[in-house]
Each structure stands twice: as C-alpha cells, then as structure tokens.
Amino acid sequence: xxxxxxxxxxKRTEDVPRWxxxxxxxxxxxxxxxxxxxxxxxIGVNPVxxxxxxxxxxxxxWAAFSDTMVKATPLxxxxxxxxxxxxxxxxxxxxxxxxxxxxxxxxxxxxxPLLPTNSPPAVLIPAMALMGMVGGAxxxxxxxxxxxxxxxxxxxxxxxxxxxxxxxxxxxxxxxWSDAGFQMTPTFERNSWLPRLSDYARTYPAFxxxxxxxxxxxxxxxxxxxxxVMQRSRWGxxxxxxxxxxxxxxxxxxxxxxxxxxxxxxxxxxxxxAGMSEISGVVHRLQERISPGYGxxxxxxxxxxxxxxxxxxxxxxxxxxxxxxxxEVQPSGIAQLIQGFVLFAVxxxxxxxxxxxxxxxxxxxxxxVGESA
Amino acid sequence: MNLEIILHAGLATGTILLxxxxxxxxxxxxxxxxxxxxxxxxxxAMTGFSVSLATGNPWFGVAMAMLAAGLLSLTHAVVTISFxxxxxxxxxxxxxLGTGLAxxxxxxxxxxxxxxxxxxxxxxxxxxxxxxxxxxxxxxxxVYIGYIFAPLVWLYIEKTRPGMHxxxxxxxxxxxxxxxxxxYALRYFYxxxxxxxxxxAGATISLSVSPGWYSAQTTSGQxxxxxxxxxFAQWNPLRAALGAYLFGALRRxxxxxxxxxxxLGFTNPLFINSNFGFFLQMAPYLLTILALVxxxxxxxxxxxxxxxxxxxxxxxxxxGL
Numbered sequence: 282x283x284x285x286x287x288x289x290x291x292k293r294t295e296d297v298p299r300w301x302x303x304x305x306x307x308x309x310x311x312x313x314x315x316x317x318x319x320x321x322x323x324i325g326v327n328p329v330x331x332x333x334x335x336x337x338x339x340x341x342x343w344a345a346f347s348d349t350m351v352k353a354t355p356l357x358x359x360x361x362x363x364x365x366x367x368x369x370x371x372x373x374x375x376x377x378x379x380x381x382x383x384x385x386x387x388x389x390x391x392x393x394p395l396l397p398t399n400s401p402p403a404v405l406i407p408a409m410a411l412m413g414m415v416g417g418a419x420x421x422x423x424x425x426x427x428x429x430x431x432x433x434x435x436x437x438x439x440x441x442x443x444x445x446x447x448x449x450x451x452x453x454x455x456x457x458w459s460d461a462g463f464q465m466t467p468t469f470e471r472n473s474w475l476p477r478l479s480d481y482a483r484t485y486p487a488f489x490x491x492x493x494x495x496x497x498x499x500x501x502x503x504x505x506x507x508x509x510v511m512q513r514s515r516w517g518x519x520x521x522x523x524x525x526x527x528x529x530x531x532x533x534x535x536x537x538x539x540x541x542x543x544x545x546x547x548x549x550x551x552x553x554x555a556g557m558s559e560i561s562g563v564v565h566r567l568q569e570r571i572s573p574g575y576g577x578x579x580x581x582x583x584x585x586x587x588x589x590x591x592x593x594x595x596x597x598x599x600x601x602x603x604x605x606x607x608x609e610v611q612p613s614g615i616a617q618l619i620q621g622f623v624l625f626a627v628x629x630x631x632x633x634x635x636x637x638x639x640x641x642x643x644x645x646x647x648x649x650v651g652e653s654a
Numbered sequence: 655m656n657l658e659i660i661l662h663a664g665l666a667t668g669t670i671l672l673x674x675x676x677x678x679x680x681x682x683x684x685x686x687x688x689x690x691x692x693x694x695x696x697x698x699a700m701t702g703f704s705v706s707l708a709t710g711n712p713w714f715g716v717a718m719a720m721l722a723a724g725l726l727s728l729t730h731a732v733v734t735i736s737f738x739x740x741x742x743x744x745x746x747x748x749x750x751l752g753t754g755l756a757x758x759x760x761x762x763x764x765x766x767x768x769x770x771x772x773x774x775x776x777x778x779x780x781x782x783x784x785x786x787x788x789x790x791x792x793x794x795x796x797v798y799i800g801y802i803f804a805p806l807v808w809l810y811i812e813k814t815r816p817g818m819h820x821x822x823x824x825x826x827x828x829x830x831x832x833x834x835x836x837x838y839a840l841r842y843f844y845x846x847x848x849x850x851x852x853x854x855a856g857a858t859i860s861l862s863v864s865p866g867w868y869s870a871q872t873t874s875g876q877x878x879x880x881x882x883x884x885x886f887a888q889w890n891p892l893r894a895a896l897g898a899y900l901f902g903a904l905r906r907x908x909x910x911x912x913x914x915x916x917x918l919g920f921t922n923p924l925f926i927n928s929n930f931g932f933f934l935q936m937a938p939y940l941l942t943i944l945a946l947v948x949x950x951x952x953x954x955x956x957x958x959x960x961x962x963x964x965x966x967x968x969x970x971x972x973x974g975l
Contacts, residue, residue: 431954433946437942441940448933452932452933581747617757618754625729628743631737
C-alpha cells in the first residue's frame with residue numbers, strides 16, 4: 282500500500298527548542314484525559330459528565346479551588362522531594378514512607394510532648410516543621426547508606442520502607458497514642474495548627490470556609506530553595522553531574538557515595554515536611570491514611586514537570602485537582618488511571634525530544650519510496 | 655506452630671511470588687527491567703477473578719489474566735524498547751496504569767464468589783510422611799505447576815539455544831545482533847512472557863491461594879517483593895523459587911506467632927497486646943531489604959550479578975559497549 286507521504290525519523294543533533302518540553306507535557310496530559318475518557322466510555326460511564334463534574338469540584342468556586350490547593354500543597358513538597366533525587370538518577374520511591382515518618386516525628390513535638398504544650402505557635406510550628414524534616418531525612422538515610430555502602434537497589438528498599446513506616450505509625454495510632462480506643466491520636470491543641478485563611482474570616486468575611494493553610498507557603502519556599510540549590514550552588518552542580526554522567530563525576534573527584542546519602546536525606550526531608558504540613562495544616566492529629574498516595578503521585582508530578590521546581594507547583598495543582606475529584610467520583614481508581622496514562626504519555630513523548638519526526642511528501646517521498654523498493 | 659502447616663502454607667503463598675519473580679527474571683535476563691510487576695499482578699488478579707465470575711471457568715480466568723497482564727506489559731515494551739525511554743520510570747507508570755485499570759474495572763467485584771481452582775492431592779506421593787502432607791496434599795494445581803516450572807525455566811535459560819539467545823540479548827545485545835538474533839523482537843517477547851507470568855501470579859492469588867478481590871489489598875506489595883527476590887536470587891530462577899517459598903513460609907510463620915500464649919517458655923507479647931503485631935507485619939518488608947543486602951554483597955564479592963545490558967535500551971547502529 283503506497284501512502285502519499287512517509288514518516289522520517291532522525292536523531293536530533295541540535296538543542297531541543299525551549300518550548301518543546303513544556304508542550305510535550307501539556308500534550309501528554311491532554312492525551313491522558315482522552316485515553317481515560319475512552320476507558321470510561323467503554324465501561325459505560327459518560328466521560329463528559331465525569332469530567333465536567335471534575336471541573337466543578339475542583340475549580341468551580343473559591344472554596345473548591347482552595348480544596349484543590351490544599352491537596353496540591355503536599356504534592357508540591359513531595360514532587361520536589363522526587364525532583365531532587367531524580368536529578369541524580371536516584372530513584373527514591375519512598376516519599377510515601379518519608380511523608381508518614383515526617384508526620385510521626387512532627388507529632389512527637391506535641392504528643393510526647395517535646396515542648397511545653399502551651400508554647401506559642403511561633404515556637405511550636407517551626408519545631409514541628411524541623412522534626413518533620415528530620416523524620417523524613419532519617420527515613421531517606423537508611424536506603425541512602427545501603428545504596429552507597431553495599432550497592433543495594435534503592436528502588437526496592439525505599440518502597441519496602443513505605444510499608445514499614447505505615448505499620449510503625451499504625452502501632453502508635455492504635456496503641457500508645459490512641460484517643461479513647463479510636464484509631465487516631467487526640468486532636469492537637471490549636472497552637473500547633475498551621476494558620477488557615479478561614480482563621481481570618483472574622484476580619485475578611487470572604488475567607489470563611491477557605492481552608493488553605495500556611496503549608497502552601499512552605500511549598501513555594503521549598504521550590505525556590507530547590508531551584509537555588511540545583512541551579513546556583515556547587516552541590517547542585519555535583520548532583521546534576523552525577524545524574525548526567527557518573528563517570529565524569531568520578532573523574533572530577535566528586536564523592537558519589539556521600540552525595541547519595543545526602544541527596545536521599547534532602548529528598549526525605551522535603552517529603553517529611555509534607556507530612557508535617559498535612560497533620561498540622563489539615564487533619565490536626567495523627568491518624569491512618571493521612572496520605573492517599575501523595576508519595577507516589579509525587580513521582581509523576583516530578584516527571585511531568587521535567588524536574589523543574591516551579592513546574593512542580595503547576596503540575597501539583599493539576600494533580601491536587603485530580604485527587605479532590607477522584608474522592609468524589611465513582612468508580613474509584615479513575616484518578617489513578619489518569620495518572621498512569623499521564624506518566625506513560627509523558628515518557629513516550631520524550632522520544633520527540635530526542636528525535637525529529639517529520640512527514641515527507643512530494644518529490645522527497647517518491648525518492649524515499651523508490652529507494653526502499 | 656506446626657512446621658508441616660507452615661511449610662504447606664509457605665509453598666502455597668510462595669507460588670505467587672515464584673511466578674512473578676521468574677517472569678521478572680526472564681524480562682531482566684533479556685535486558686529489560688520491568689518495575690510494573692505489582693500493577694500487572696493486580697490486573698491479572700482482577701481479570702482472572704472477574705472472568706471466572708462471568709464464565710464459571712476458573713482456568714479460562716487464569717488464561718485471560720495472563721493475557722491481560724501480558725498485553726499491559728507490552729506498553730512497557732513499546733515505551734522502553736521502541737521509544738528507548740527510561741525503564742525505571744516506564745515501569746513505575748505501568749504500576750500506576752495496572753493498579754488504576756484493575757481498580758476501575760474491578761469495581762463491584764469485592765464480596766463476590768467466583769468459581770475457584772480446586773485443590774487436590776497427588777495420589778501416592780501424598781502418603782509419604784511429613785513431605786507428603788506438606789508438598790503433595792491439598793494444594794492448588796498451580797502449586798504443583800510451580801514445582802516443575804522453576805527447573806524447566808532454569809534448563810531453558812542455561813541449556814537451550816533460545817535460552818542462549820536470551821542471555822545474549824541481556825548481556826551483549828550488539829554481539830547478539832551481529833549473530834543474527836533479532837534483539838528487539840526477543841526483548842518484546844520476554845517482556846510479554848514476564849507480563850503473562852505476573853498475571854498468572856495475580857490469578858494464583860485471586861482464584862486459588864487467597865481467593866477473592868480486595869482491590870489494592872489483593873497483592874499488598876507482593877509484586878515489589880518479587881522484584882526484590884530477583885536481585886536476591888541473582889537472576890537465577892531456581893534461587894528465585896527457593897526464595898519465594900522461604901518468603902511464603904515466613905509469612906505464614908508470622909501469622910502463626912499471634913496464636914499461642916507461650917513461646918519457648920516465655921509469655922507471648924502478642925498475646926498480651928495484639929498491637930505488637932504491627933511490628934511482626936513489618937517482617938516481610940524488612941526481610942526483603944535484608945535479602946537485597948545479602949544479594950548485593952554477594953554480587954559485589956563474586957563480581958557477577960545483573961545482566962550487563964539491564965536497563966540499557968538497545969539502539970541499532972550506535973556503538974554500545
């Protein structure tokens with residue numbers, strides 16, 4: 282069968298145009314929604330209905346948008362955690378566990394209590410944030426050391442530690458800190474809550490019911506810090522060099538083993554801060570299922586953002602919306618399905634960044650066909 | 655705590671890990687790391703269960719489970735082999751995709767009763783003392799298949815000509831290509847086979863060993879444990895099978911620990927406070943890490959280990975050494 286055109290593929294020799302990566306990300310998201318619509322349609326659900334419901338539930342009003350941002354907040358931090366590790370081709374799949382450990386360590390501040398319970402928020406909140414980061418960093422430290430010392434695959438160790446962290450938290454929630462036998466700790470005192478916009482509803486009535494909390498500022502600050510570290514600091518240069526070309530990094534005298542441990546701890550600390558922000562800003566106690574898989578979604582967020590810290594913020598808003606919508610729509614799992622399609626589309630589209638694909642028509646085409654015939 | 659019972663249960667639950675791990679061994683020996691095992695298993699478990707529910711034929715369910723997971727794995731093959739995308743990220747997306755598909759399509763399957771694969775005894779062998787009751791009595795046919803499957807795969811990889819090609823495309827694809835082996839086609843094939851086996855592992859759960867559909871809880875991370883086992887097993891199917899049975903037995907032993915009041919003359923702490931069970935439940939995950947450390951250290955010492963081209967896309971015409 283002779284087509285009036287042929288497709289030519291050639292390797293890119295020049296740099297990719299700056300707009301291309303962003304365009305492929307947007308295209309991947311669109312494609313993912315189309316594929317998911319197809320699956321929904323096949324199982325007899327009206328995709329238009331589902332998607333318009335999605336839109337209303339997530340961006341339909343200020344309150345809905347605030348819900349979306351509340352879900353985006355942990356994603357920003359966890360997405361940054363993955364960004365940092367992935368830059369070095371260190372596959373930290375353990376952000377979920379680091380998130381739980383961050384929540385646990387932050388809880389220690391108010392539940393042990395490490396600080397007097399009547400301390401002012403200006404003392405308690407920074408202490409909890411710090412402990413959250415310590416908790417996450419500890420949980421990143423172990424796989425980092427195992428990788429650096431024994432060459433143990435960090436994908437599996439970080440993943441296994443996710444389960445361990447959740448079970449560890451369960452022990453404290455079900456047993457030591459259980460609130461009157463319920464599977465949760467008592468509600469924290471108000472002085473350990475992250476301030477929310479709704480707290481100011483008395484002065485600004487427009488804020489009533491807006492649950493957006495200070496955690497989102499943590500996320501934005503963290504994005505700036507990560508950007509600075511990666512692009513402007515010597516350490517960031519080392520990380521990028523190890524990621525791009527470990528051989529060259531070794532010849533340059535960079536200590537790879539040390540960087541593996543440090544980057545895992547940095548990554549873990551960001552995920553741990555996400556855990557702190559979630560319990561101090563949203564649930565106000567430690568309980569089961571504080572994360573609907575933020576740690577895993579963070580992987581997609583980082584990848585879709587092409588490991589760009591500010592891109593992570595934008596993508597997190599989209600995925601925050603998916604989580605908000607996913608909880609309210611049946612059948613459950615749709616959000617995960619879309620996430621899977623997004624990730625596949627985005628890595629498949631990378632081929633466009635490495636190769637030039639163009640359609641050949643007319644004389645060139647006939648020449649090409651003649652050649653192959 | 656009865657050794658015979660633990661062994662019996664270990665062989666049954668170990669069979670799940672066995673199929674998944676051997677599937678991953680085949681894909682990785684071909685040079686393709688597929689981290690999507692958990693997603694493929696879940697899709698297999700869901701497909702097997704729902705097909706059996708619809709048709710009343712559990713074996714047809716097993717076949718469809720293998721096909722579904724195999725087809726899912728082909729997306730990984732396209733993305734990593736043809737598009738040369740990163741195998742780690744692609745495998746992770748496969749987990750998301752498989753989990754998402756299984757949860758969406760399996761909606762409403764929880765609590766249903768599908769036709770299951772019946773257990774049976776192997777006449778004669780079952781009468782052997784101790785060994786008989788543990789190995790050959792009241793097991794799923796899938797367990798018996800597992801006994802012969804692992805040695806067969808080992809023979810295939812090590813002693814046959816196609817097995818040699820498999821090793822070649824995972825160790826030195828350039829050389830294999832020069833010898834006229836179709837690297838791309840074979841890698842597609844082994845990724846597909848690996849997917850089918852992950853699907854079989856999933857169906858082994860939902861139609862036989864712990865029947866039913868419990869959404870993501872059905873596999874509860876066993877796909878990841880299987881990937882860990884492959885490293886522990888140094889990409890050897892026989893060691894993978896042994897590791898799988900060992901893990902199965904340990905899981906059972908952990909369950910059994912919760913029962914008795916006294917253990918070795920000490921009061922069982924679990925009897926006083928069942929919440930200590932959370933620590934016990936960590937054991938399979940911590941043991942996987944331990945197994946990995948052992949496997950990785952052995953690999954470092956003996957300077958052997960992963961297939962040389964594991965994780966590397968093969969690009970024809972490019973110098974790849």
